[in-house]
Amino acid sequence: MVKVSIIGSGNVAQHLIAAFAKSNITTLVQVYSRNPDSLLPFVEADKIASSLDALAEADIYIIAVSDLAIAEVSRHIAFTGRLIVHTSGSIAMEALDNKNRRGVFYPLQTFTKNKPVDFKEIPICLEAENDTDYAVLEQVAKTISDHLYRIGSQQRKALHVAAVFVNNFTNHLYRIGNDICTENDIPFDILKPLIAETANKVMTLTPEQAQTGPAKRNDQNTIETHLKFLTDQNQKDIYKILTQSIMNDGKKL
Amino acid sequence: MVKVSIIGSGNVAQHLIAAFAKSNITTLVQVYSRNPDSLLPFVEADKIASSLDALAEADIYIIAVSDLAIAEVSRHIAFTGRLIVHTSGSIAMEALDNKNRRGVFYPLQTFTKNKPVDFKEIPICLEAENDTDYAVLEQVAKTISDHLYRIGSQQRKALHVAAVFVNNFTNHLYRIGNDICTENDIPFDILKPLIAETANKVMTLTPEQAQTGPAKRNDQNTIETHLKFLTDQNQKDIYKILTQSIMNDGKKL
Numbered sequence: 001m002v003k004v005s006i007i008g009s010g011n012v013a014q015h016l017i018a019a020f021a022k023s024n025i026t027t028l029v030q031v032y033s034r035n036p037d038s039l040l041p042f043v044e045a046d047k048i049a050s051s052l053d054a055l056a057e058a059d060i061y062i063i064a065v066s067d068l069a070i071a072e073v074s075r076h077i078a079f080t081g082r083l084i085v086h087t088s089g090s091i092a093m094e095a096l097d098n099k100n101r102r103g104v105f106y107p108l109q110t111f112t113k114n115k116p117v118d119f120k121e122i123p124i125c126l127e128a129e130n131d132t133d134y135a136v137l138e139q140v141a142k143t144i145s146d147h148l149y150r151i152g153s154q155q156r157k158a159l160h161v162a163a164v165f166v167n168n169f170t171n172h173l174y175r176i177g178n179d180i181c182t183e184n185d186i187p188f189d190i191l192k193p194l195i196a197e198t199a200n201k202v203m204t205l206t207p208e209q210a211q212t213g214p215a216k217r218n219d220q221n222t223i224e225t226h227l228k229f230l231t232d233q234n235q236k237d238i239y240k241i242l243t244q245s246i247m248n249d250g251k252k253l
Numbered sequence: 254m255v256k257v258s259i260i261g262s263g264n265v266a267q268h269l270i271a272a273f274a275k276s277n278i279t280t281l282v283q284v285y286s287r288n289p290d291s292l293l294p295f296v297e298a299d300k301i302a303s304s305l306d307a308l309a310e311a312d313i314y315i316i317a318v319s320d321l322a323i324a325e326v327s328r329h330i331a332f333t334g335r336l337i338v339h340t341s342g343s344i345a346m347e348a349l350d351n352k353n354r355r356g357v358f359y360p361l362q363t364f365t366k367n368k369p370v371d372f373k374e375i376p377i378c379l380e381a382e383n384d385t386d387y388a389v390l391e392q393v394a395k396t397i398s399d400h401l402y403r404i405g406s407q408q409r410k411a412l413h414v415a416a417v418f419v420n421n422f423t424n425h426l427y428r429i430g431n432d433i434c435t436e437n438d439i440p441f442d443i444l445k446p447l448i449a450e451t452a453n454k455v456m457t458l459t460p461e462q463a464q465t466g467p468a469k470r471n472d473q474n475t476i477e478t479h480l481k482f483l484t485d486q487n488q489k490d491i492y493k494i495l496t497q498s499i500m501n502d503g504k505k506l
Contacts, residue, residue, distance in 0.1 A: 067472070067474075067475065068474070090475050090478060090479075108443060108444070108446070108447055109446060109447055109450060110447060110450055110451060110454065110463075110465055112454060112458070112463070115454075115457075117450070121446050122446055123442075123443045123446060125443075147443075147446070149439075149440075149443055151439070154437070155437050155438065155439055157478070157482055158433055158434070158436070158437035158439060158482070159433075159434070159437070159439055159443065159444075160479075161433055161479045161482055161483065161492075162429075162430040162431075162433040162434055162439075162444060163430070163444065163447055164466055164467065164479065164492075165426045165427075165429045165430045165433070165491075165492075166426055166427055166430040166444050166447060166448050166451065167447050167448075167451045167465070167466065168464070168465060168466030168467070168468060168469070168495075168499070169426050169491075169492075169495045170423045170426050170427075170448075170451050170452075171451055171454070171455070171460055171463050171464050171465075172460070172464065172468075172495055172498060172499050172502075173418045173419055173422050173423050173426070174418075174419055174423075174455050174460040174463075175460035175461060175464065175502065176415075176418045176498075177415040177416070177418045177419040177460075178415075178459065178460050178461075180411055180412075180414055180415040180418070181411070181412070181415055183411070184407070184408050184411035184412075185408065186402075186404065186408055186411060186412055186415075187402075188459075189376075190361060190376045190378075190400075190402055190412065191361070191412075191415060191416065191419050192455070192456055193361070193362060193374050193375055193376060193400070194361055194362055194363060194416055194419060194420050195419050195420075195423075195452050195455060195456075196452055196453075196456070197362060197363055197370070198363060198419065198420045198423050198424055198452070199423075199448050199449055199451070199452035199453075200449075200452075201363065201365060201368075201424070202424070202427050202445070202448060203445055203448075203449070205365070206431065206441075207424055207425070207427040207428035207430075207431050208428060208431075210363075210365070210424050210427075211421070211424050211425065211428065212363055212420070212421060212424075213417055213420065213421030214417065214421070215421060215425075216421070219320075221320075221321070222320065222343050225343060225410070226343075226413075226414045226417060229410055229411070229414055230414065234498055234501065237494060238418075238422075238494055238495065238498060239414075239417075239418075239422075241490060241491055241494055242421075242422045242425055242491065245425060245429075245487055245491060246421070246425050248487065249425075249428065
């Protein structure tokens with residue numbers, strides 16, 4: 001059995017705890033939190049550590065705290081020479097204190113509190129300073145996910161930016177769609193099958209193949225009509241820049 | 254049985270033909286196309302009309318041609334006083350020649366050639382000049398879809414703009430994500446579960462509730478890192494405007 005401890009109690013930590021609970025090759029040794037009470041619904045009381053000094057021996061420590069706290073938490077850990085990983089998309093492996101062996105265990109997904117996810121489907125991006133540690137990470141990761149990727153810190157940074165585009169920014173476009181519906185007494189529900197199919201299409205087609213719409217077919221009439229329709233300057237600006245960007249892609253072909 | 258004829262042979266026309274084939278309260282009388290050969294795989298030869306003058310009597314004629322051709326096709330139809338609808342999100346009902354009774358039958362979905370869709374899940378937006386015709390449209394629409402909406406021409410215009418945001422523009426963000434992956438030797442597959450879950454989240458949460466990321470939490474460090482990482486000016490500009498727009502939403506609360 002591989003002994004795993006988790007440092008943190010937020011969204012990612014909670015989803016990892018749930019995922020490891022189903023794994024038959026790992027044992028959850030401890031979970032650390034500054035607010036132990038927040039863990040009581042998920043973790044047996046005797047496995048909760050409320051101080052970093054109380055961390056028992058484990059084969060791997062997974063730091064799942066906010067980006068800004070990662071370096072500091074890794075410095076405050078008392079022991080040395082053990083395998084410690086963080087779960088962040090945007091922080092380099094080297095941000096971890098080098099008194100321990102370092103690595104990254106980054107599950108690329110948007111986690112919602114109290115909404116279970118199928119961890120098997122979540123890609124986990126792994127990185128380690130040496131091959132032995134990488135093998136341990138791989139062994140642990142494959143018990144909870146079917147999709148493992150070896151991704152260096154620079155690639156992970158790229159991936160995190162790409163994730164902001166396809167997740168944060170996409171959700172914001174949903175928000176604008178929702179706002180336009182609300183302003184015109186249209187239920188947002190009417191857009192949901194379109195949202196689902198838009199995502200579904202790129203599971204099998206490339207985004208380039210899936211692109212449709214007035215910008216793609218250079219339909220200036222419709223574009224003008226839409227710009228006249230939009231009264232919010234911010235929505236107009238976003239419409240213009242994305243329309244232009246789609247048109248530029250067309251010219252590159 | 255309600256007698257339906259379809260005018261057009263493109264994506265929407267083909268998906269409507271397939272949907273009506275399963276309906277037990279409609280009969281497909283004819284399909285008109287300037288290129289009858291394109292219809293042969295889907296329609297029996299004796300039901301194909303290659304001239305508008307060859308259109309037989311039907312209870313409803315559905316014009317599923319490109320936006321720019323709708324008005325002209327409706328003018329070239331020889332008969333008068335019958336129910337004629339178009340399927341466009343961006344064209345007003347009044348664009349149809351008023352020698353016939355007019356309406357709109359707009360299925361709000363992105364259709365891909367040769368990719369079957371579950372029409373039952375597709376919202377159909379209906380509009381008609383009078384309640385009797387509306388009832389006929391409703392009767393026909395509900396045999397192919399479970400989601401009918403009465404939507405006026407002005408609302409339909411709003412809906413079409415909203416659809417551009419949640420479909421065309423969202424797909425373009427997928428494209429940018431794909432481009433960033435390609436430039437950094439990362440398989441696009443790694444983003445697919447995130448894309449799927451991003452769409453999935455707004456099926457039950459509002460986009461406002463689902464919003465996460467550096468812009469949402471005003472994380473200037475990460476935003477700076479991302480902007481430094483992006484070298485493509487167009488990607489940088491899109492990153493900035495969408496980040497700012499998410500931040501402005503935060504201030505409105």
